[in-house]
Amino acid sequence: MMETITYSLHGNNATSDQYYTHINAFSRIIHEKNSRQNALYINQYSRYFAEKKTEECMPKEIIYFEFLMMGVLWNTYIHKAIELNSLSGHVLKKMVFLREQNRFKGVIDFFRGIFGTAFLLKKRQQKEIEFSMEHFRQLIHWLKASGEFTYEAERIETWEEFMTCLPKRKAEKLLMRASTIGQWFKDESNHVIGKYTSHVNAFIRKNDEKMKWQEHRLFCTRSRVEYHLNMVGAEIMNRAFRENFLKTKEKRVLLPICMRAQSEACKAHKSQEGYRCTGCTEECSVRHITLLGRQHGFKVFIIPHASTAFSKLTGNDGQIGIVGIACVLNLVSGGYKAKALGFEPQCVLLDYCGCKKHWHEHGLTTSINLEGLKRILGVISDHQSNDKV
Numbered sequence: 421m422m423e424t425i426t427y428s429l430h431g432n433n434a435t436s437d438q439y440y441t442h443i444n445a446f447s448r449i450i451h452e453k454n455s456r457q458n459a460l461y462i463n464q465y466s467r468y469f470a471e472k473k474t475e476e477c478m479p480k481e482i483i484y485f486e487f488l489m490m491g492v493l494w495n496t497y498i499h500k501a502i503e504l505n506s507l508s509g510h511v512l513k514k515m516v517f518l519r520e521q522n523r524f525k526g527v528i529d530f531f532r533g534i535f536g537t538a539f540l541l542k543k544r545q546q547k548e549i550e551f552s553m554e555h556f557r558q559l560i561h562w563l564k565a566s567g568e569f570t571y572e573a574e575r576i577e578t579w580e581e582f583m584t585c586l587p588k589r590k591a592e593k594l595l596m597r598a599s600t601i602g603q604w605f606k607d608e609s610n611h612v613i614g615k616y617t618s619h620v621n622a623f624i625r626k627n628d629e630k631m632k633w634q635e636h637r638l639f640c641t642r643s644r645v646e647y648h649l650n651m652v653g654a655e656i657m658n659r660a661f662r663e664n665f666l667k668t669k670e671k672r673v674l675l676p677i678c679m680r681a682q683s684e685a686c687k688a689h690k691s692q693e694g695y696r697c698t699g700c701t702e703e704c705s706v707r708h709i710t711l712l713g714r715q716h717g718f719k720v721f722i723i724p725h726a727s728t729a730f731s732k733l734t735g736n737d738g739q740i741g742i743v744g745i746a747c748v749l750n751l752v753s754g755g756y757k758a759k760a761l762g763f764e765p766q767c768v769l770l771d772y773c774g775c776k777k778h779w780h781e782h783g784l785t786t787s788i789n790l791e792g793l794k795r796i797l798g799v800i801s802d803h804q805s806n807d808k809v
């Protein structure tokens with residue numbers, strides 16, 4: 421069985437098939453509980469933007485998910501957010517901006533590593549943090565400055581706009597309710613899907629100190645509840661955006677480089693939108709999926725890094741459907757990013773993580789549940805096939 425670094429969708433099984441059954445059922449339970457408890461806020465939020473007609477209307481399921489996301493991010497990062505001073509936050513945001521433009525990446529990453537450890541990860545010891553709009557804005561500022569939550573922060577900002585129009589006490593109560601469901605989710609998700617993430621805490625304990633001053637420290641030490649949030653978020657996004665995805669004229673699959681059988685000797689060709697596989701290695705998963713694409717009419721690209729995915733393509737007006745394949749922590753931000761750039765997104769999780777940059781000294785060749793990918797692309801129906809790549 422493959423070495424588990426932080427998470428594995430196999431759990432104790434030989435394949436990830438059972439994971440997909442579990443996550444489907446769990447995401448429905450989350451949605452039902454959230455709807456029962458927080459419908460009042462979600463309905464008011466939807467009405468507010470429907471009347472303004474300025475915000476693209478997200479499906480209701482996504483709005484419920486955002487309420488949960490807000491609570492989880494509050495619980496996870498508010499103690500750090502209120503320690504970040506405004507100036508350091510603005511410098512960090514500037515670095516995020518330059519990095520997104522692919523300018524001075526090496527230098528920026530060096531300084532982001534230092535600033536990140538020095539300013540982003542300091543934590544206030546005080547246990548109780550007041551639910552206030554001021555603290556909520558500090559959280560948004562921190563999320564943006566971190567560079568890890570750009571798209572989540574944009575979505576949460578729409579909540580901030582809405583909450584600013586509410587009476588103060590009501591806005592604070594909303595924050596408290598989001599935090600409460602976030603806490604419930606943390607406990608419940610450990611219980612229900614925790615078997616897929618059982619190595620996360622040990623990985624953090626072992627590596628946190630080693631990664632001090634490194635740019636990827638925040639990403640690699642994200643908490644277990646954030647893995648669970650991304651798992652549920654990916655499932656909910658796939659459901660909510662599926663119909664539009666199926667209507668698109670063109671479909672593309674974006675694969676990460678850690679899926680290649682050969683890293684150094686890979687013969688893929690560079691193109692405008694990403695690398696294209698030339699099929700140099702018979703047993704390579706990427707080759708297999710590329711051949712499947714030729715057979716079923718979708719294009720396959722290899723993407724060197726999540727931050728470069730679709731960066732060369734904009735203004736697509738929903739004509740292109742994207743299936744992003746990524747490790748768990750990139751799923752929700754990837755879905756929002758694709759949507760913001762006018763794509764119709766779907767995603768498939770890597771069964772486990774293993775890239776050399778973040779997770780493993782030598783790098784592991786990662787894999788996915790091919791049956792899951794085929795189902796997403798509509799190549800097979802929900803009840804067929806048992807392949808694994």
Ligand code: SF4
Nearest residue numbers: 686688697700701704
């Ligand atoms: S088969 Fe394709 S992706 Fe795999 S190593 Fe060769 S060129 Fe690279």
